[in-house]
Structure formats: structure tokens, C-alpha cells
Amino acid sequence: MNWFNCFACKQKTVDNVKSLDFSRTSLNEVPGDIFQYERTLENLYLDGNKIIDLPRTLFQCEELRHLDISDNEIQNIPNLISKLVNLHTLNVSRNCLKYTDVPSAIHRCQKLAIFDISTNTLEKVPEGLTSLINLRELYLNDTYIEFLPANFGRLCNLKILELRDNNLTTLPKSLRRLSSLVRLDLSNNDFAEMPEVIVSMLNLKELWINGNCISSLCPGIGNLQNLLDFDASKNDIEKIPQEIGRCVKLTNLILSNNLLSEIPEVISNLKLIQTLKLDYNCLDSLPYGLGELVNLEELDVQNNRLTSLPSSIGYLRKLNYFVASHNFLVYLPPEIGSCVSLTVLNLHNNMLKKLPEEIGHLQNLTSLGLIGNKLEYLPIPVANLPHLRALWLTQNQSHPLIPLQTEKLEGTNQLVLTCFLLPQIQQIREEKFLPPQNISVPKRHIAFSEPGIPKELPVRLTRAPTPYPKDFQRFQRSLNNQLKRNRETTGSIPQIKEAKVTPMKETGDVYDEEIDDNHHLKPVLDNQRHGFNTDITSLDGSDQSKGSLELQENLSCVATQPKQPPPYHIAAAYSKNAKLFNNLEGLSGDKPKNFTQELPQNVNVTQPTPYNKIKAHVDEGFLKELNTRLMNAEVQKNNINCESHQCNMKLLRVNLTPCCYVLGFSITYNEKGVFINKVDENGNAFKKLFPGDKILMLDKQDLTKMEPWQAYKTVLIQGPETESFFISRYEGH
Template sequence: MTTKRKLIGRLVPCRCFRGEEEQVPKEIFSFERTLEELYLDANQIEELPKQLFNCQALRKLSIPDNDLSNLPTTIASLVNLKELDISKNGIQEFPDNIKCCKCLSVVEASVNPITKLPEGFTQLLNLTQLFLNDAFLEYLPANFGRLSKLRILELRENHLKTMPKSIHRLSQLERLDLGSNEFTELPEVLEQIHNLKELWLDNNSLQTIPGSIGKLRQLRYLDLAKNRIESLDADISGCESLEDLLLSSNMLQQLPETIGMLKKLTTLKVDDNQLTSLPNTVGSLSLLEEFDCSCNELESLPPTIGYLLNLRTFAADENFLTELPREIGNCKNVTVMSLRSNKLEFLPDEIGQMTKLRVLNLSDNRLKNLPYTFTKLKDLAALWLSDNQSKALIPLQTEAHPETKQRVLTNYMFPQQPRHDEDYQSDSDSFNPALWEEQRQQRMTVAFDFEEKKEEEEEDNSVEINLKRYPTPYPEDLKNMVKSVQNMVGKTTHPLGTEKCSSGTNMELHSKDKYEPPWPIAPKEVTYLLSLLQHTSSHSIHTAHHSIDPSHHRIHPVHHRIHLATA
């Protein structure tokens, strides 16, 4: 063991991981008989030499963020390879003889222009973790289910519309990420993966969630955000282990009464829907810690909300609430509450019982004052009464209510003035394609506009310069530009070189299947766009890779990067 540690210690910090190497350093090959781990992250390597594949003791090969365009067939000689990371390259396919790497258990190949998997890939029977996010997959091999040891399968940001029936054989699968694909319905085969604990189907085109999803009794995390779901089947109550349910940005008009049977739920997000009411059974979610029902059409909250004794964060922004139930005062563990942009005219005295409140947003309502019980909120660090408020806390003063003569709290911000409808006008409503195109042409420039003021400036003995900065496209917009170009020139090359961009942008979700970029792309622009995107690819934004630890309940993705040592 001492020899091995000394060897690895000599290899890893060998000053070849500074992002400058265009070839695999030759000195590495002097250890080809004993080399077990090789890290070549973030360099400029375009090709792997044949001699590298003589290192038959290699167990871990990490070459992400390079300029590789293919994976040579000689990889078949690495019969002891267990972990392979080729993410963020320009690799278009796996060689079929990768099936010879029978020891492979982890493959990370995200952010590559891979369009399909060879049949040989399904013979990697020891594979437990497969990451193929942000690629160009349109389907999986029919016998994909042969990979029966898979525990983690991530296929986010591809072009998948269906799943092979054989996937039901993935009896050990615990995490499945199919977010940002092209599913229009929930694949029926998923209900047969009984050990599934985490399921991502966000940012697809799902319209309904069938009751069969209730068969996933081990499911803990379910993300169905950014779809077109109009209804949620009552049988979702069968997901008795569910802890996190994300239904944001859909078209839900109501929640089933059975949602109260999800006793282990800690996070419920139903914001950006069309809900007009919440079921009383929501009060049965006794373990709920985070509840977001913002951006709906709610006129009231059920009094049973007072049973949510473990609630920590509550948001009901942009609804039509005119009052709060007095029972909300029982939610004494809430630290953050946001009720922005409603029609609240008064608050109940019981809100003073929420003594752990630290942040309270009441801006854009119709409040005339605050109840005197606010003086009990000793931990309050931020009280927002206006969007234009300059400080988190504005001093309050006591005065008598003009009608009841009871003591109330007020300051110069009361009474609140309601906004007018035009204040909510979206920027997209006034979108001007011609102006957008003009700005796009100048997006990388800074304009100086001071010619007209030259005479005045000479008199004042000073020069005033107006700088105009034009906005940069969102990463998702940039990615859509790439796809448009790719459709014109075919899929023979990877349009982004070694990287692609990803973003949570979901423009016009309910009116279009895909966001169509408003700019025209003429044939003469193809060469320019390809060269520009390839030039900037090494600096583009990359989708965060997820942790490969199946025991970790992933709510927030983390960068899956292998640490590089330096001398």
C-alpha cells in the first residue's frame, strides 16, 4: 500500500493539470503497469494516445472538460476500468466495444453531443451510475433494462419522448432524472420500478399525472414543475413516503383532498398555477416545513393551516387574499412569511403569536395599519411594506384606531396604495422584434454617445459619456440558437464544441411546446454562429452535475468534479 500511495502521489501532482496540456504527458506512460487513477481534467486534449490504453491496471480515468471528439475503440483494453468521466467534451458516440470494459460501474458522459447508445453499452452489467445529462439522446436501446444494477440514472436535457419497456427490470434504481425532455405523458413503465426514491420529470409537456404513480410507495422526491398538468389524480396519496412534492408552474385548478394523506411531506410547492382554493386537508400535513402557493387565484386560506406546527417558510404572494385566518397565529415556528401583492386590508392580532418571524413581506397590499401585537415579534429583522423600501425595518409608531380606538402601529407608509394593472405588465407584452434584432447585433459592444453634447461639454470643461450596455442572451436562448443552426447544417458536428448551456428559463411554457427564438437566422450567419459558439464554449455555463451518492437525498444539485492536486 505504501508503494501505491507513493506512486499516486507522484502522478497526480505532476503539474499537468493547469488547463494548458494539449496532449497526455508522456512521462505518465513510464508507470503504465501500475497506474490505477489518472486525472486530466480541464485541459485542451483533443486525442487520447494509444499508449494510454496499455495502462491495463487503470481503475479510474477522468478527462472531463477537454476537446475530445471521439472515444477510441482501444478503450476496450482497459478491462479493469471502474469509473470513467468524459463529460464536457465533443464526443458523439460510444464505441460498441466499450462492452469489453465489464468492470465499469460509474460513467459520467454529460454535456456531449451523443445521439444514441450502442447495443454494446447494454452489456455493461456492473454499471450502477450513469450520467448522460445535456446530450442529444432521442431514445434508449430496447434492451436497456439489462443494466439491472443501475441505482442512479440521469438523462436530463435530452430529446427523450418515451422509455423502453425493459426499464422495468431496473429493480435497484433509486434515482431517475428525466427533466427537460419531451415527454407528453408519464411513461407507464415507471410504475413498476418499486424501489424508486427520487424522480425528476420537470420541464416536460405532461398534461396529467395518472393514479398509477401512487404505486411508487418508496418515492421520497417528486419534481413535476414546469409542465402543463391540469389535474393531479387522487391516488397520488399512495406515495406514502413522499417528502418533497414540486408542482410549480403548471395549470392546476385544484388539489385533490387526498393530498392530506402524504403524512411525511416536508416541502410542498404549488406556486404559479391556477388554484382558486386549497383543500382543508392541507392542514393534515403536520410535518410540512416549506409551503409555497404564490401566483395563484386564492381568495382565502383554509383555517386548517393553523395545524402546520412545523412550518418554517410560507409564501402566498400574488394572490387575491383579502384576509388571513386567525389560526395562522398557531404556526409559531415560521421564520419567513411572504404575502406580497395581495388585497389584504388588515391582519389578525394572532399574528403576534408567530414570535420566531424574522422576515415578513407585506408589500403591495391595502393595509391601513398593523396590529399592536407586532410589538411581540422581537426577532423580526426585515419588515417589507413597499417594493421601494430603502431599509429592511422602518420604525413604527403607536396611534389609536380612528373607529375602534384600539392601539395600532403605523408609519408614513400607511395606508398602502394598491398598484394598477398596468404596473404588472410583462416585458414580453411590449416585445419589439425589430428592436431586439438591432440590439442583438450590438450586444457585444459599448456605445459612446456624446457627439451632440460636444459644444456644451467644452464650455463646462468636462466630458459626459453615456454608456449603453446591451443585454446578453440567456443561456437557454443561446442554446436554442445553437439548435436552430444545427438543424440547418445537420448533426455531423457538435455545435457547442465541448460545452452546452443550460438554464431554468421556461418562456411561454403553456402556449408552445418549445420556445422558438424570435430572431431570424439567415444561412449566411451559420458559419459565424458556429465559430463564435465554439470559441466561447470553454467559458459557457454548464449544468451542475449531481452527487453520485445514492444515500444523499438530493434536493439541490452539486458540482460533480474530481479534485485536482497541484504541486
């Protein structure tokens, strides 16, 4: 009898299994053991494995509510997914799914509330997805989609919609029906302006539009009175609308890396704000109303043009973290001593000559950064800060806290603090000057050696920052776009018809044309025609060994594509490309060209493509205008007569492989523009860019029409993702 009871208990335990977790167990297929629990199984976790196919028997577990098959190698979702009618949560992110691999039969899973299909190469929203009207959370991050279908508004029960890291430029008007939406993430897309449909989502609490090309915010943003978190960083916003003062529930406002020149006084209405980030902008001052943000805990205004801080900063009694480095502050208001909760105060790289005595009231201060100022001494109250653990006076400090000594000032007998690092030596900011050309500075080296011991060769160590996963995703998107363009080019070649060609004798006295090894059209101009040398060259910095294997295979297919002779297309393409060069305008059209039977691989049928901020084609008219403007400016400045003197400036296009967020060179700027300062020997620009090169254009971004500091900032932000650099270079490199 006892044995029978034990058997009954064991059998009951087996039958009532509701959850199975096979996460990260290196599985190549779905385990067969799960099918014996098909009547009771509700939660199944198979994420982080190497599963490629989903077996038919998996979909017999009709009681399944939570299915996680993310981070696998799944290439197709079977139509049998429709049998899981009780499915509540489905996670298929980080797989190998495409648009056609998601069946339309998924619309029968009407109880599905949470669907995560992020990090798949969908390129389009699956058809059956918009029929899942009970969805509450939808994650479509990093899926390469360029638009949302017009009927996307059918998902009216959505509360969370994440669309970051895609290629979206607009949103359909049907999204107005998403009245229950609480979180909307549109970061890292290609929006040129803030979509107006957003202002109709009145229940929105989180809005993320960072990492786009938005130049202004909609005045209707004031309608979002329930908004708590708003991130519009890494855009081109120049002005904040007054209506933002109506978002009285805001607690986090992030406007970093924009082009803001002022902050409106209405920001004082945001009484509940706790985090305010205004770093990397163009602010000359902060509004006095900043002091009314009594709940503010974190304030970041680094890398602006501030010369002073408002005295109202003393009202920020809850301020815990304050960063104002890389500005032009010459004076710190004594009211800073009223910020009694302050623990971190960073004032690096300003122009401070002294600190107020009231800084001794900051009894909770743990870190004080004063590197790169003009301080001659420190006030005595600094020695009485009980919790101070770091006092930074120079970048070469061996310890965060160094001993201080008292000293009397001559003439006034004032007692102050000093040390061997004071007074500070103000370093010249290199970005205000051109890099020196061909100047060799002798290097000093101290070495210790003993007789009989061979000298060791010096070892050069280089260090590159480790990119974040988000930057890797952008790099992967850039490679995929290049792969897609190569496929389109390959598909258009066979459509060109063959025609007879009559070879013509080459004249060679005006200009010649050739195709280089990288399939670029290279004109050879008669440079003496106008008295100056204006060469436009293409330097290809791409390295196939660093690209994906799929991209290399595709490029090899393009290289082995059979050639067909289309002489009339060649003639049309050559004459069109010839417009890129200024010196060809006045040439006579009677002089023949020398064509061959071979089709250059850079000739293809032009296809209309949407605007893409990462990969943009060069506008011919713009290049012509740019060249003319540069030549005229150079001639006027130096009083050069182009008929009797030769200008040795060259215009070049340098193609580089994007390296995530790593810029393979350092830059500087002055009133003339942005210049290359130093090139990393291990970077992607080595032997392609040189110190002294002036950067004129990033892809389609014209730097010559910007203020120098704006162009400098643009290169720092967009440079790592840029493929084509247009530069000017004087002869000698």
C-alpha cells in the same frame, strides 16, 4: 548502508503511486510522466484541460480504476479502451464526442460501474453501451438523443439513470427490467405524457420529469411507494390523480408551473412531506387537509388565484418558509399565529386590508413581506417581534426595517402602528387592461446645475438577466436543430431533376409571388377582393452574428449552392404554399404563373420530422381556421359589413432568435387575449413586435383556444424559446 536504505525507500514510494491529479492545468496532451506508474496507477484525473487525443500508451495502465477526462476537447475514444478491464469509473462528459466516436469495444470493460458521457453530441446511444451489464450509474444528459434502443433494459443493475436535456418522447418497454433503479431523471425532454413504464420501477426514490409537455400523471404513480422526491414542474398538468396519496414516503413534492386548478384531499396522507411547491398554477383554494402535513417546512403557493387560506394552516407547527404572494387574499386567518417556527412570510401583491393580532405570536419571524396590499395600519404586536429584520411595505424602501409609530384610530381609539408608507396605495394591475396606444406621458426631471458648468447628457442604462447554464443548453439545442434542418435542405436540392421551362406571360391582375432576401415566399394579394386587408407576412428576426460559427458557415454554404431548375417542383410548391392564404381559394386555376429557371431556396422535398415543442412547423389548416375565426369575431363584435368596409387588421408571422429565458418584451392580458405591452430596445423583438400586437400563436401552440390567463402564462414560460410568433396587428405600425 544508510544510503542504500534511503534509496530503497525512495524507490518504493515511486513504485507505489496510485493517484495522479492533473485537473485544470491547461494541458494540451496527456503527460508522459504517468506511464512510469502503469503498474500501480489506479486513479487518473485529467479533467478541465485542452486534450484532443488519447495516446496509445495510456491504455497500458491496466490497473486503472478511475479515469476522469471530462471537460476537454476529445474527439475520439480509441478501441484500446477495451484493455482497461479493471476500469470502474469513466467520465468523458463535456467533450466533442459523437455517436461513432465511442467504440463498440467498450463492452469489454465489464467492471465498469459508473459511466458519465453527458454533454456530447451523440444523437444516439452508442452500441456497446447496452452490453455493460454491471453498470450502476449512467449519465446521458444533454446528448441530443431522441430515443433509447429496445435492448436498453439489459442494464438491469442500474441504480441511477439521468437522461435530462435531450429530445426523448418515449421510453422502451424493456425499462421495466430496471427494478433496482433508485433515481430517474427525465427533465427537459419532449414527453407529451408520463411514460407508463415508470410505474413498474417499484424501488424508485427520486423521479424528475420537469420541463416537459406532460398533461396528466399516470394513475399507477401510486405504485411508487418508496418515492421520496418527485418533481413534475414546468409541464401542462391539469389534475393530480387520487393515487398520489399512496406515496406516503414523499418528502419533496414540486408541482410548480402547471395548470392545476385544485389539490385533492388525499394529499393529507403525505405525512412525511417537508417541501411542497404549488406556485404558478390556477388554484382557487387549498384543501383543509393541508393542515395534516405536520412535518411541512416549506410551502410555496405564489402566483395562483387564492382568495383565502384554510384555517387548518395553524397545525403546521414546523412551517419555516411560507410564500403566498401574487394571489387575491383578502383575509389572513388568525390561526397563522400558531405557525411558531415561521421565519419568512411573504404576502406581496394581495388584497389584504389588515393583519390579525395573532401575527405577534410568530416570535421567530425574521422577514415579513406586505408589498402591494391595501393595508391602512399594522397591529401593535408587530412591534414586539424580537427577530424581525425586514418589514417590506413598498418596493422603494431604502432600508428593510423602517421605524413605526403608534396611533389611535378615530372612532374606536384602537392603538395601531403606522408610518409614512401607510396606508398603502393599491396599484392598478396592468395585466387586466390593454396597453394605451399613442399616448405620450410627460416626464418630470429634476436636475441641479451651476452657471458655467455644461450639462451632461442623460445616460440610459439597461440590464438583462444573466441566463443559467441550463437555458444556454436549450438555446444551443435550438441552434443545432436549425443547423440539422439546413443540412437536410441542402442535401435534398441536388436530387431534383432538371426540366425544360417555357416562360409564360405574367398576368399580374390577381396576385403575384416573389422570394424575399430571407428566402421566404411572399404573396401579394388582391386585398380589395373580400373587402378587408388580411396580410400574412414573415419577418425574420434571426441574427447570424449571434449564432454559432458553425451555423454561419453552413448558411453560407446553402447560399452558394448551385441552383438547378425544377419547374414542376416549383409549381407544386407554390400551389401548396398558396393554401396558407385565405384569399387565394376562389381564384381561377386558368391564370398562369411566371416561373423562372432559378430554384428558390425555400423549396425542398418535404421530410417527415418528429414532434418538437421548441421548433414546430405551422399547420396550414390551422392557420386558415385561425384567420377565419379572427375575422368573423372581429366582424361580429364591431358590426362591420365586409362588403362595404375594410378591416385594417393584419396577420403576421414574426421569426425571432430565441434568447434563452429572456423575453425581449413585456406582455399584458385582458378578456380579449394577450397583448404586447412594451418592447425592449436591446432585445431580439425590437422593431419586429410593437405595443398593442395581439399574440395568437407560439410556434404550433394555439393561444386563441385558451383562457386569457392561461395564454398569458404560456407566453411567459414558452415565449423565450419560441421562434415563430403569429400576431394580429392593426394598421399604423
